[in-house]
Amino acid sequence: MAWKIGRWDASCDVMCVGSGIGGLSAAIAAHDAKLSVVVLEKAPKLGGVSAYSGGEVFVPNNHLMAAAGIVDPIEQGRAYLRFLAAGWADPGKQEQLLTRGPEIVRWFEQRAGVRWKLVAGFPDYHYPKAPGTVATGRYLECELFAGKSLGEWKDKTYLSPHMPNGITHDEMFAWGGFTHIRGWDFALMGKRFRDDQRGFGPGMMGWFVKAAMVDRAIPAHVGCAVRELIVEGGAVVGVRAEKDGKDFFVRARRGVVLAAGGYDWHPRFPRSFELLPSWGSMCQPTVEGDALVMATSIGAEVAAVPAHNLGMFFGYQVPGETHEGKPLVRGSWEGGFPHAIWVNRAGKRFADESFYRDYLPKTRAWDGVTQTLPNFPPYLVFDASYREKYPLGTFFPGQDLPESLVARADTLRELGEKLGIDGEALEATVARWNEQCASGRDADFDRGTYPWAAMMTGDRARTNPNMGPLDKAPFYGLPLVVAGVGVNAAGLRTDLDARVLHVRGEPIEGLYAAGNSTAPLDIGAGYQSGLSNLRGLVGGFVAAEHAAKR
Amino acid sequence: MPEVTHSTVVGVPRDAVWAFVKDMDNWAPMLTGYQKHVRESDTDSVWTLKGDVGILARVVELAAHVTEWCGPERVSFTLTGQNEPVEGGGTLTLEPCEPSAPAAAPRMGPFARLLAWLFALLHGKVARPALAEAPREATRLTFTLRMDAGGAMGPLVNAMLAPAMSPACADLAEKIAAHLEQTHRAH
Known part of the structure; x- marks a missing residue:
């Protein structure tokens, strides 16, 4: 490092590393607290993983629910978040999401012009089976955003x-x-x-980029990777960044907010922390675990929740x-479509394919007798009826x-051979599945009983939206790969002010983290879409609040 | 149906331009997203291109059929998607024209040339060096391309194709021009 004390190329009060919802939440809030802010983004464009997301923000007891006459007492939201956490969340951080989430969402609407709307009729993942779940109202998304205003x-x-x-969920x-x-x-x-x-x-990130870079003229630099935190007297005082192959040093008087996402594209972290033999990602390739690398280099603690049930999918890579x-x-939703199932190498179903909260932990299940992951990778199998009606x-x-993506055969046994799975068992599995489709009830895994799954992966014209037989040749199949979305099991441990904690327990002065750079100790062992965007929003905001008081 | 046209003046005689463009092997790799092409006859070939228009980042196979082979003035062709519901076609025309005056830009020193080369490398764009002196003959090269996505998604795909086609068309024409001027000068 070529830095010497006092040799800064630029300075600001708060530096936000990353331009997803966590980074821009911090940037906007810090700016409105009269602090000077700079945003540095490693990727060639702004928006981060949040811009690749569905743009959902999951907010129990939000103001738009109240305006629509939907009653959602805070105890109800608390019950659901506790169900999701399953004992793996930090109660204080979870309570912060629950109590400050609605307030902060509304702040961005009133102060930053972010135009939220309810996603109509979209139920919680676990509705109606889990405590505290509701049928509608907790998902916010943004109204359509006009790109020209950027x-x-x-x-x-x-x-x-x-x-x-260019469309909404509705x-x-x-x-x-x-x-x-x-x-x-x-x-x-x-x-x-x-x-x-x-x-x-x-659309969501369009609103945030407009609020930050256009309306507030907060400086942002893309293609600018922050490589190193600079520490003086135990406090983070700035960073070394690289742009166009050159180092430059930026002083951050009040703090550095690490909101650089997770580690999907890091060469080792997914295997180390996610406990699967291979990993793929739907995120931008710049999501390389930079926050973890930089913060652990100065003693930050990494924490994790059980990896088995977080936000990830399975999917496929279309050649080329x-x-x-x-x-x-x-990412693949197709397993929950009628006329499609998932099987393992043994040719057997192992989960409700329409509900990824069920299939994720079962795909990760370890067999200690054979020392294998018997359900990894899963195989998607479908028939000609599927091909006639549904997309892949x-x-x-x-x-x-493409033949290089999907195997095709006139019989299930032949398809099994092509895929390298037990064809005879596959025939038996499909025969049983088809019998159950006739009754509209999946006695094995209860598929088609979650309203959320019916909306996302079902054909609601059918009696059971997620069931349909595989009885028309030819048959098709493909092995699936992990499709991470940057919502990782491990991350930096932070306190209620979003300060990064040292491995010895005390906060590292001047260093904050938000969103997927932090350990998901606010949500615990479960997941619900929209929570990642919410935790980015809340984490960035409280980081700015604290930095303003330093 | 999205249709784009790009025209550029090449400081090379028309016969020399025609000699280059009539053999698709010469310029095929200059196409944006080019993967490969297979010549099946004098008039038919199959092109594999990687297209990236928003949510559709696909490898597309297009059957090209030459409908008019009128050298050294014009070649017209049709395109038919083999794995995507897309059709189209285009025309390449060559017209003799008045040579352009050499660019008035100051001569670049070694550092400026290095910067220009780096810029072209990083941005994938063609930086055509200014000609030191006006060529005696020149050719106007005009490339017209139209594509029409069919099927239910057609209206969306066409909307995505339109902004992608214009730079691709310009890029091909400029790369051909830059290559011809460079090789012609060398001789």
């Missing part, structure tokens, strides 16, 4: 390769969801694309598809599927 940042703010362009569900792709209004979507109307994660030079992994990722119903 000015110079218009083409430097991420769109998402994973989310539908529109997608009104058109029938993923299984009714033929009924989507693509003419409207084309018009919205031409008009640069953004929804889902890109890349983003920013790395393979593009697409961005491949439209009926469209040819």
Whole structure:
């Protein structure tokens, strides 16, 4: 490091490392607390993983619920979060999400012009089976955002390769969801694309980038990787960053906020912390665990929750598809569609394929007798009826599927051979599945009993939205790969002011962390979509509050 | 149906331009997203391109069929998607024209040339060096491309294709021009 005391290239009060919702929450809140702020983003565009997300923010007892006449007592939200945590959350941090979440969401609406709306009729994951769950109201998303209002940042703010362009959740569900792709209004979507109307994660981050970089003129630098924290007298006082191959040193008088996401693309961390033999990611390739690397280098503590049930998916990599030079992994919802199942190498089903809260831990299950992961990787199997009606990722119903991605056979036994799984068992599994489809009840795994799963992966025109037989040849199958979304099991341990804690227990002065850079001790062992964006929002905000008081 | 046109002046005689462009093997790798092409006859070939338009980042196979082979003035072709519901076509026209005056830009020193080369390398763009003197002959090269995505998603895909086609079309024309001027000068 070429830095010497006093040789700073620039200075500010608060430096935000990362431009997802955690970084920009901190940036906006710090700016409005009269602090000077700089945002440094390693990726070539702003928005972070939040811009690749569905743009959902899960907020029990939020103000828009109240305005819509939906009663959600705080005890109810607390009961659900405790259910999700299963004893693995820090109660104080969980309570902070619950109590400050609604307030902070409203702050951004009133002070920063972020236009939230309710996602209508979208139930909690575990509704109605878990305590404290509700049928609607807790998911917020943003109204469509006009990209042209981003000015110079218009083409430097991420769109998402994973989310539908220019629509809201309400529109997608009104058109029938993923299984009714033929009924989507693509003419409207084309018009919205031409008009640069953004929804889902890109829409949400459009609102935040506008509030930060356009309305407040907070300086941001893209393609600028922060490599090292600079410490004086035990406190973080600045950073060494790299841009265009050159070092530069920025002083941060009140603090550095690490909001650089998780570690999906780090060469070792996923294997070390996620306890799976291989890992793939839907995130930008710049999500390389930088926050962990830098903070642990100065003694920060890493904490973790059980990896078995966090936010991740399985998916596939369409040959030739890349983003920013790395393979593009697409998340798969198809296992919950009618006429599709998941099986393991033994050719057997092992979970409710429509509900990823069920299949994730079972996919990770370890067999201590055979010393294997018997359900890893899972295989997606479907039939010709599926192909006629439903999409596979961005491949439209009926469209040819690449042979290098999907195996095809006239019989299930032959398909099993092609996939390297037990074909005879696969035949028996499908026979049993087809019998159960006739009754509309999955006696083995209760598939099709979660309203959330019906909306996301079901065909709601069917009696059981998630069930349909595999009885029409040819049959298709493919092995699935891990599709991480940057919501990792491990991260930096922080206190209620978002200060990063040293491994000895005390806060590291001047160092904060928010969002996926932090250990998910506020949510514990379970997950619910929209919680990652909420914890980024809350973590960034409280970091700015504390920095303003230093 | 999205359609784009890009025109550029090449400081090279038309016959020399035609000699280059009539053989697709010469310029195929200059196409944005080019993966490979297989020549099946004098008029038919199959092109594999990697397209990246928003949520669709696909490897697309296109069957190209030459419908008009009118050298050294014009070649017209159709494109038919083999694995995607997309059709299109285009025309490449070559017209003799008045040579442009050499650019008035100051001569670049070694450092400036290095910077220009680095810029082109980093941004994938063609930096055509200014000609030291006006060429005696020049050719206007005009590339027109139209693509039309079919199927239910067509309106969305067409909206995504339109902004991607223009830079791809310009990039191909400029790369051909830069290559021809460089090689012609060397001779």
